[in-house]
Amino acid sequence: MDEMRASRLLQILLLLQNRGRMTAGALAIELEVAHRTVLRDMDALSEAGLPIIAYQGNQGGFELGFSYRTRLTGLAADEAEALAVLLADPTPLLAELGLADPARRAASKLRESLPDPVREKLALANRRFRIARPPPDSVDHRVAAMAAAVRERRKVRLASRSANPLEVHPVALQYGETGWAVLDGRTLRAIPLADWQDVNISRLSF
CATH class of the missing domain: 2.30.30 (SH3 type barrels.)
Known part of the structure; x- marks a missing residue:
């Protein structure tokens, strides 16, 4: 399985986990792929043993059964690098909105919630790309x-x-x-x- 498809399958799991039942059309729009690509991906997830439940009719769609939950384990190396930079470089707009401290706490909680392999990727990216943005001179x-x-x-x-x-x-x-x-x-x-x-x-x- 290529890395792009593996990333897309993980994204499907996270979408179903967080939003509940979704139609193939809604997933196709969210993922920016063809409708038939979503159907093939759902078949692949089912064949892999994941509890994908398909519903027919106007109110149909796909959802995860058995209260299935997944953790964010499938970040590619470049995705982990991008996430590390985002977490290390909070936008100055957060300070203007009065959200600088909550943003730091949220970033810390997000790092700790990730599995060990992903945290290791983030730590490596932090060593490679070191960011220390000074606080804004003034806040309105x-x-x-x-x-x-x-x-x-x-x-x-x-x-x-x-x-x-x-x-x-x-x-x-x-x-x-x-x-x-x-x-x-x-x-x-x-x-x-x-x-x-x-x-x-x-x-x-x-």
Whole structure:
């Protein structure tokens, strides 16, 4: 079995494990392969003794039986290297969102949850690619406050000290070429950070 197919089979197992029953069409879209490729892969998993259950009809699809769980054992060398770099180089955006410490804790837990062979690959990649990004010079705390408002669905007033404050219902934060912007759920307009000015987070939800 070639490495690409082995990686795809592992991805199928993880998808079924985490999402439950999925149709062949949904798997094909997720994996970016043909429908018939998914069917051949499901046959291969069944022949390997894995508890694949197939359901017919409109509500059909595939799922894992017997509460089967798999661990992330099948990372290829380049995938392990990529994961090691991701874990070692947290994006500065996490600090702006107030998530730097949770990100470090999550990375540590993820490393410890991996089987020994995968952890060894990660350790080797860390020795080969050494990353020490300095902390950001400054953090705009309005971004973290807006992130909390998005999570808690709180109404927000922008330019709150001006004569014409703008009330928004923040449903998402997005980051693009011009930096952070908040998406207002009422107008579906993205308002860039440069236009926020003073931010007032209301106790009222929307």
